[in-house]
Structure formats: C-alpha cells, structure tokens
Amino acid sequence: MTNDEIFNKVKDILVDQFDLEDDEVKLSTNLSDDIDADSLDLFEVLNRVEDDFDIQLAVAEDIATVQDLVDKIAEQEKAAK
Incomplete structure (x- = not known):
C-alpha cells in the first residue's frame, strides 16, 4: 500500500x-492541537487503525x-512483509 493510500484511509x-x-x-494536521484529540480519542483512533490495517x-x-x-503504519506494513 502506498503512503497516499494509507493517508486516505x-x-x-x-x-x-x-x-x-x-x-x-x-x-x-496535529492530532491534539488541530483536531483536539485527547488521549482516549487517540487510543480509539489507534485501535481502529490497527483493525483496519491489520497491524499492531x-x-x-x-x-x-x-x-x-502514516509513517508508523507504513513502517509496520513494511516489517510485516
């Protein structure tokens, strides 16, 4: 998956x-400054990312x-290959 595809997802x-x-x-976009994501929000986003991308x-x-x-996801996908 390309970085553009990862970003879109x-x-x-x-x-x-x-x-x-x-x-x-x-x-x-800064997750806490621009979107006002707190630690619980970030946890939920990361859980969804892990599910959607099938990564840890x-x-x-x-x-x-x-x-x-996006970089973390790309790194994990590369390591899984």
Whole structure:
C-alpha cells in the first residue's frame, strides 16, 4: 500500500471519528492541537487503525501528526512483509 493510500484511509478514519470535513485533514494536521484529540480519542483512533490495517502499533507517544501516523503504519506494513 502506498503512503497516499494509507493517508486516505487514515483521513477517512479521522473524518468519521471526529466529524470533520475531508479538507480539514492533511499530513501536517496535529492530532491534539488541530483536531483536539485527547488521549482516549487517540487510543480509539489507534485501535481502529490497527483493525483496519491489520497491524499492531507500539506505544503511540511519538505520534503527534497525521504524517507520524502514516509513517508508523507504513513502517509496520513494511516489517510485516
């Protein structure tokens, strides 16, 4: 899966989870500052990402932006091959 495909899937999750418009989610979007996601929100997003991508993410302390999340998913998918 390409990074663009990963981003689009992540964007769909965030749009659904936070009732956002598509254009509100960019790679540079900060999950806590721009979307007001708290730790519980982030936990729910990560659970959904794990389910949708069939991966396991380690502790998410270093995931601040959508780009960070896309990179983590790409890294996990690459490691699974």
